[in-house]
Every structure is written in structure tokens, then in C-alpha cells.
Amino acid sequence: MRLGKETGPQASKPLRDAFGDALLETCRTDSRIVVLDGDLGNSTKAEYVREAFPERFFNLGIAESNLVCVGAGLAACGFIPFIVSFSSFLLCNAYDQIRLAISLSNLNAKVVGSHGGITLGKDGPTQMGIEDLALVGGLPTFVILVPSDSASMHKAVQAAAEHVGPVFLRSSRMAIPDIYPKDECPFEIGKANVVRQGSDLTIIGCGIMVSMALDAAAVLAQGGIEARVLDMHTIRPMDRAAIAAAARETGAIVTAEEHLLQGGMGSNIARLVGEEHPVPMRFVGLDDTYVESGDPEALLSKYGMTSQDIAMAAREVLAAKEAQS
Amino acid sequence: MARPSLSDLNALEETARGLRLDILDMTTRAASGHPSSSFSATEIVTALFFGGILRYRSNEPHWPERDRFIMSKGHAAPLLYAALARAGYFARDELWRLREIDSPVQGHPIQDMMQGVEATTGSLGQGLSVGLGHVLGGRLNNLRYRVYVLLGDGECQAGQIWEAAMAAAHFKADNLVAILDYNKYQETGPISREMALEPMVEKWQSFGWHVEEVDGHSIVALVERLRAAQEVRGQPSILIAHTIKGKGVSFVEADYTFHGRALTAEQARKAREEILCG
Numbered sequence: 001m002r003l004g005k006e007t008g009p010q011a012s013k014p015l016r017d018a019f020g021d022a023l024l025e026t027c028r029t030d031s032r033i034v035v036l037d038g039d040l041g042n043s044t045k046a047e048y049v050r051e052a053f054p055e056r057f058f059n060l061g062i063a064e065s066n067l068v069c070v071g072a073g074l075a076a077c078g079f080i081p082f083i084v085s086f087s088s089f090l091l092c093n094a095y096d097q098i099r100l101a102i103s104l105s106n107l108n109a110k111v112v113g114s115h116g117g118i119t120l121g122k123d124g125p126t127q128m129g130i131e132d133l134a135l136v137g138g139l140p141t142f143v144i145l146v147p148s149d150s151a152s153m154h155k156a157v158q159a160a161a162e163h164v165g166p167v168f169l170r171s172s173r174m175a176i177p178d179i180y181p182k183d184e185c186p187f188e189i190g191k192a193n194v195v196r197q198g199s200d201l202t203i204i205g206c207g208i209m210v211s212m213a214l215d216a217a218a219v220l221a222q223g224g225i226e227a228r229v230l231d232m233h234t235i236r237p238m239d240r241a242a243i244a245a246a247a248r249e250t251g252a253i254v255t256a257e258e259h260l261l262q263g264g265m266g267s268n269i270a271r272l273v274g275e276e277h278p279v280p281m282r283f284v285g286l287d288d289t290y291v292e293s294g295d296p297e298a299l300l301s302k303y304g305m306t307s308q309d310i311a312m313a314a315r316e317v318l319a320a321k322e323a324q325s
Numbered sequence: 326m327a328r329p330s331l332s333d334l335n336a337l338e339e340t341a342r343g344l345r346l347d348i349l350d351m352t353t354r355a356a357s358g359h360p361s362s363s364f365s366a367t368e369i370v371t372a373l374f375f376g377g378i379l380r381y382r383s384n385e386p387h388w389p390e391r392d393r394f395i396m397s398k399g400h401a402a403p404l405l406y407a408a409l410a411r412a413g414y415f416a417r418d419e420l421w422r423l424r425e426i427d428s429p430v431q432g433h434p435i436q437d438m439m440q441g442v443e444a445t446t447g448s449l450g451q452g453l454s455v456g457l458g459h460v461l462g463g464r465l466n467n468l469r470y471r472v473y474v475l476l477g478d479g480e481c482q483a484g485q486i487w488e489a490a491m492a493a494a495h496f497k498a499d500n501l502v503a504i505l506d507y508n509k510y511q512e513t514g515p516i517s518r519e520m521a522l523e524p525m526v527e528k529w530q531s532f533g534w535h536v537e538e539v540d541g542h543s544i545v546a547l548v549e550r551l552r553a554a555q556e557v558r559g560q561p562s563i564l565i566a567h568t569i570k571g572k573g574v575s576f577v578e579a580d581y582t583f584h585g586r587a588l589t590a591e592q593a594r595k596a597r598e599e600i601l602c603g
Contacts, residue, residue, distance in 0.1 A: 034465070058461065066454045066488035073458015076436070076443065077466060078389075081458075096448050097485070101455060105436040105445040 015172040015208075016114055018150035020045025022157035023082060023112075027053055030161055032078065036071045038064050038085030044114040044171065046084040064093035068111070072101035075109040080161060087113025087129025087170060095135060102166050103139040110160050110167045111136075116146075117258030118286065119174040119208060119300065124293035129170075130286055133235055134263030136168040143189055144235035146170045146265075148210035151180040152233060155187030163189060170207065172258075174296060177211045179231070192239040198226035201314055201321070202246035202253050206232045206265050209256035209284070215307035220314055227314060235265050243269055244276035252321040254313045256284040258305065280320035282313035329376060329548055337544045340411065341371040345573050345600045347407035347420055352587040355424040358432065361571035361583040363404035365508040365541070366475060369566055370408045372547035373473055373504075380470070383413035386440045392470050393459045395444045397452020398477030398506060399433040400585070406430060406439065414441035450483025452476065453503060457489055460498045471500045471555065479511030482520050487532065493561040494533030502554045503534075503563040506541065508570035510581045529563050541566030574599050 027033045027049050037059045041047035050057040060067040064085060071081035083090065090113050091098065102109045113136075116129040136142050143163055147156040153171070160167040179185075179195060186193055195210065196217050205213040210231045217227040228250055230242055246253055253273060255266030266283040273279060284305060291299055300306050329337060344367050352358035373379050373394060382388045396405045403423065410417045419439070422428035429438045433447030444455045456474040463470055480486060493501050507525070509516050516522055529536045535557045539550045547566065554562040570584075571577030574596040577588070588596055 055465070060492055061488075063485075063488035063492070065450070065485040066457075066492055069451050069454030069485070069489070070458040070461065070492070072444070073455040073460075074462045074465075075458075076455070077459055077462025079462055079465065097451055097454075100445045100448050101451055107436075 013150060014175045015147070015150065015153055016043070016045045018153040019112070019114070019157065019171040020048040022154040024048040024052055025154070026157050026161045027056065030080065032080045033161060034058065034074055034079045034081050036060055036067055036081050036083045038062060038067050038089060040085050040114070044084045044086070044112070046082070064089055065097050068094040068097035069101045071109050072105065072107055075102070075107040080108055080110065082110045082112055084112040084114065086127060087116040087132040088127060091129065091132050091135040099139055103141045106141050106165060108164050110169060112169045112171055114171040115173050116170040117172060117207065118291050118303065119172060119258060119296040121296040121299060122293050125290045128291065130260050130290070131263070132170065133257070133259050133265060137236065137263060137268070139166070141166050142236065143167045145189070145233060146206040146235060147233055148205070148207055148231050149176050149179040151178065151182050151185035152187060152231070155185050156233065159187055159189050172207060174208055176208045179211055179214065187233065190234050190237040190239055192242040193231040193233065194228065194242070195231050196227065196229035198228035199250055200226045200252070201318055202228040202230060202250045203256060203310060203314060204230045204232050204243070204246065204253060204265070204269060205256040206235065207258050209258055209305070212307040213256050213310055216310035216314060219307065219311050225314065225318065232265060232269070235268065238268055238272060240272050240276065243272045247273050247277035247279045251279050252317040253279060253281045254284060254310060254317055255281070256305070256310050259285055261285040261287050280317050280324065282317045284310050284313050329545055334545055337371055337376055340375050341367050341544065342600055342603065344371060344404065344407045344411065346597065347410070348403040349588065349593055349596055349600065351403045351407065351420050351423045353590065353593040354421055356587050357424055358403050358587055359400040359585055360403065360587060361577050361581070362398065362477070363401045364572045364574065364577065365568040365570045366398070366401055366404055366506040367572065368542045368544050369475060369504050369506060369547060370404055372544050372551060374408045374412050376544060376548040376551070378548065378551045379473065381412065383441065386414060389466065390468050390470050393443050393456065393472040395446070395452045395456050395472070395474045396434055397446055397474050398449065398480060399446030401475070402432065402434050405434055405442070409439065409441040412441070415439060449477065449480035450485040453486055453489035453493070456501055457493050457496065457498060460493070460501050461496065463500065469500070471502060474501070474503045476503050476505045478505060478507045478509065478516055478522060481505070481522055490529065490532040490534065497559050498561045499558050501561040502551070503561070505563060505565045506568050507565055508568040510570045510584070512584045514581060525565055533560055535560050535562040536565060537562070538565045538567065541568035542572055573603050
């Protein structure tokens with residue numbers, strides 16, 4: 001397992017490429033899977049399936065409402081639709097359809113929101129899914145998965161296909177440093193992975209922020225602070241036991257997500273911490289704002305979502321913990 | 326039946342009367358619901374379920390080869406439930422639990438919550454797309470069933486209807502048949518006044534559909550046109566069924582504000598007499 005930027009391998013490929021590979025792989029092993037595209041298959045990499053299984057790939061055009069409900073009809077026929085488009089377009093254009101036709105109907109359909117977060121960068125805020133986790137959080141039957149690297153994406157796609165029921169899977173345009181060795185990523189829906197042990201505080205991340213949390217932990221370790229790092233790849237059902245253990249055993253928590261702080265992973269964790277074992281917390285993410293076009297690294301830096309920001313939040317939360325004791 | 330015989334027709338008209346009475350009783354007991362929207366489509370649903378159009382096995386609701394019926398105008402749930410009960414999907418007693426707590430007979434249909442309910446509807450505009458999904462699924466499964474979707478006229482104001490219309494023509498979904506319950510009223514008033522839809526025939530034709538107009542209260546005409554739609558090849562079909570909102574009860578026909586309102590006990594008594602004489 002990677003211990004930080006200095007020691008770990010770099011990204012093998014963009015996360016969306018890993019998604020395309022994983023989807024194709026899953027299609028090969030399960031003939032029930034069909035792929036529905038909102039005319040963005042070349043961006044989301046769902047197009048890998050179009051080439052290999054043209055009869056199981058449907059481009060419904062730029063019409064997300066219809067796209068989602070056609071998927072619902074296919075699910076009712078026993079197929080497992082992967083409905084793939086940009087996270088923002090799917091959830092914002094077709095929220096009502098996802099709500100009725102999939103969530104309330106409790107269908108075995110998978111909604112894949114690509115280009116989640118702000119790291120699609122230069123295309124700007126119209127395309128960014130900064131609120132997708134909050135929106136899908138409002139759909140009670142959905143499992144919500146946010147893979148953190150290529151290996152995790154492969155496992156997440158497989159888990160989504162195997163889970164019977166609605167699943168939202170977040171994909172991303174960004175190349176993320178590998179966290180897990182290929183084929184050695186533990187992935188059980190609802191069970192967070194401890195990717196670094198530590199007892200001074202816990203950093204809980206999802207998606208690209210897991211990698212940054214590990215970088216932050218490496219920096220903190222140089223100062224004698226041992227941070228536990230959790231990969232919260234499942235936002236729902238959330239791993240209450242891991243969160244309770246983190247609160248009890250480390251006494252301080254930082255969350256880090258590429259999403260609005262309002263209604264995202266951190267706010268959900270805060271509720272569980274409040275119920276289980278209240279401890280000081282800090283939240284790294286996008287605070288109640290849209291962002292503009294820009295280079296992804298520059299945007300992350302400007303909006304306080306880098307490993308340095310996580311490390312700073314860690315020092316703050318430790319100070320709060322010590323002030324309490 | 327290719328063309329219903331006179332005795333068949335009498336039986337079908339009796340069925341329609343029975344459905345209207347069930348709708349009336351359900352909504353009056355529940356003191357809520359959409360009786361007038363259910364009345365306007367009663368003959369359409371009668372022709373589909375009992376006129377030999379839909380192939381279904383009520384004791385095997387998920388029979389893969391069944392024809393699908395999707396009630397896209399979900400507020401006509403009382404009509405759907407009444408028809409499903411009469412077709413044998415569940416006991417008629419269930420109908421009297423409409424809109425009650427802890428009852429599966431939801432105010433708007435939820436997929437599979439009652440046997441035979443094929444789709445969750447009630448947010449208008451979604452049913453045609455779900456129907457297209459069933460068409461594509463049938464193709465992949467090499468099954469030759471047909472998919473019937475009952476549309477309200479008001480919901481044709483929703484963009485998704487036209488997304489689905491475009492896609493169904495693109496996929497040459499000739500086993501998809503929409504029936505438009507064209508009663509000319511939406512919740513707040515006449516469609517022509519609130520948000521005009523005309524010209525409907527030309528709209529659907531220009532989207533690549535085979536279009537027929539029919540008297541939506543003539544069971545014999547509906548059965549004939551539904552049969553004819555089965556012969557259309559290479560494009561989806563729509564029957565534009567001209568109907569009367571509240572059909573069968575004079576004072577409901579005359580008052581569009583019955584859209585989301587049940588009849589009082591006294592009104593229901595009068596309505597029952599009219600339906601029985603109709």
C-alpha cells in the first residue's frame with residue numbers, strides 16, 4: 001500500500017479510462033449488462049463497450065430524462081443497465097426520473113456519474129458535479145460508491161454489477177495516483193478500507209482525496225503525528241463501525257472530499273460521529289461555492305483541497321482535541 | 326377477437342361500467358384521487374385488458390412474454406387498479422384500501438407494489454420512455470411482445486415525451502403503441518387555454534410516428550384501431566383517442582375542477598345512477 005507521494009507509484013491512467021476498462025470487463029462476464037450513453041461515451045469511456053458489444057450499447061442522445069427511464073425499462077426486463085453520463089447532467093437533468101423510475105421503484109439499475117467534482121478543470125462549473133453526492137444522498141434506496149484509484153474502480157464496477165438494487169458510481173476525468181496494487185484492493189460495499197494505521201487522528205477521504213490524505217499523513221508523520229487514513233469508498237451505506245472506532249480510538253477526525261461540504265460525505269460522517277462518539281472534526285472540501293474554469297491542480301489549491309490543506313486541518317483538529325483533554 | 330361481436334361488445338360495455346363504479350367507490354371512500362381522469366380513459370383500458378389486445382397472465386405477472394401496459398398518466402391509478410383487480414392480478418377487496426396507510430394501493434402507482442403495476446408513474450412524462458426500455462429489452466431477449474403506454478394530454482407538455490417520441494422512432498419501435506387520452510383538460514383548465522398542444526396529429530407524425538385518431542369512448546373502434554396498430558411496421562404508433570374528462574357522469578363532465586377531487590357521498594349516489602343507466 002502506498003505511503004505517500006514520495007514512495008508510491010504514480011497514476012497508471014485517468015480514472016475514467018479505468019472505468020471504461022472495468023465496465024468492458026464486467027460486460028464480458030455478465031451478459032445481462034447493457035450500457036446507456038447520453039452521447040458522452042468518448043468522454044466517460046463507456047464507448048469501450050460500444051466497440052466490443054454494439055448490440056448492448058445504446059446512445060440515447062442528449063436527453064437524460066429519456067435515457068434514465070429507458071434504462072428503467074431495461075432493468076424491468078432483467079437487464080442490468082449502466083446509465084453513464086456526466087454526473088452533473090444525469091443528476092441535475094434527470095433527478096426526477098432517477099427518483100421515480102429507479103430509486104422509488106428499487107430497480108437493479110446503475111447510474112454512473114462521470115466527471116464528478118472539480119478536477120475536470122478547464123470545462124468549467126457548468127460541467128462539474130460538485131453536488132452529485134448530496135443529490136443522490138436524497139434517494140434512499142441508492143448505494144453510493146466513490147472509488148479512489150484504478151484498482152478500486154475495477155472493484156467498484158464489479159461490486160455495482162453484483163449488488164441487486166440501485167447504485168450510483170462516481171467516476172472522474174483525473175489521473176489519480178495508485179493507492180492499491182492491482183488486484184489487491186479490498187472492496188466490500190459499506191466497509192471502509194483502513195489504508196494507513198495511526199492513533200493521533202483519523203483522516204477520512206473518498207475519491208481523489210484518499211490519495212491526498214495519504215500524502216498529508218506522510219507529511220504529518222515527519223512531525224511525529226500518526227494519522228489513520230480511511231478510504232470511505234461507500235458513502236451509503238456508510239461504515240458506522242469504522243467511523244465510531246476512529247472517533248473512539250483517535251479522538252479527532254478530518255474529512256476530505258471533492259464535493260460541496262454541504263450534504264456530502266463529511267456532513268454524513270459528522271452525523272454518525274455526533275451519535276456515536278462526538279470528537280473535534282474539520283472538513284476539507286468545497287465550501288458553499290461554485291468554482292471557475294482552470295487547471296485542476298490550481299483549482300484544488302485555490303479552493304483549499306490539497307494535501308497541505310488536509311495536513312493543516314489535521315493540525316487544527318489536533319489542537320482542538322488537546323484543548324479538550 | 327378481430328372485431329368484437331355484439332354480445333362481446335355488450336360484455337365489454339358492462340365491464341367499462343363496472344370499472345367506473347369501482348373507480349367511483351375507491352375515490353369516494355378515499356375522499357381523494359382523480360375520478361374524472363380515470364373515467365376519461367375507462368373505455369381505452371377496457372379495450373386493452375378485456376378486448377383481446379393485451380396478452381397477460383394475471384397469475385404470472387412477470388411472464389416474460391407478456392404485453393406491457395404502462396399507465397403513464399399515473400393519477401389515473403384508480404382505473405389501473407380497478408382493471409388489474411378485474412383481470413385477476415389481486416383481490417377486488419384491495420381496491421377499498423386506496424390511499425390508506427400501510428396499504429400497497431398507493432395514490433399513484435409504484436412498480437410491483439401491486440401485482441401488474443409495470444412502472445412507477447405520477448411525475449408526468451416518464452411512461453413512454455420506460456415503455457421504450459421494455460421494447461429494447463424485448464429485442465435483446467428475442468421476445469415479440471408489445472408495449473402499450475397510456476398518455477395523458479397534459480403530460481405531452483413535458484419535454485421528456487418528445488425525447489421518447491424521437492427515440493422510439495429512431496429505434497423503429499413498431500411494437501410500441503401509445504394511446505393518448507385526449508380529454509382536452511389539464512388540472513387548471515382547458516389545454517387550449519393553459520398550454521396549447523395542437524396540432525397533435527402533425528406533431529406526432531413529424532416525429533416519425535404512425536398516427537390514428539379514434540373515438541376514445543367507442544370500445545369497438547378502439548379494439549379495431551389497436552388491432553390495426555399491430556400491423557404497422559418500422560415505426561411506433563399512437564392512437565389519439567378523443568375523450569371526455571369525467572365521461573359517464575354529467576356533472577363531472579361539466580366541471581373540470583373534479584380533476585383531483587373525489588365526489589361527496591351524495592354526488593357519488595347520483596353518479597352511480599348515471600353510470601348504471603349509461
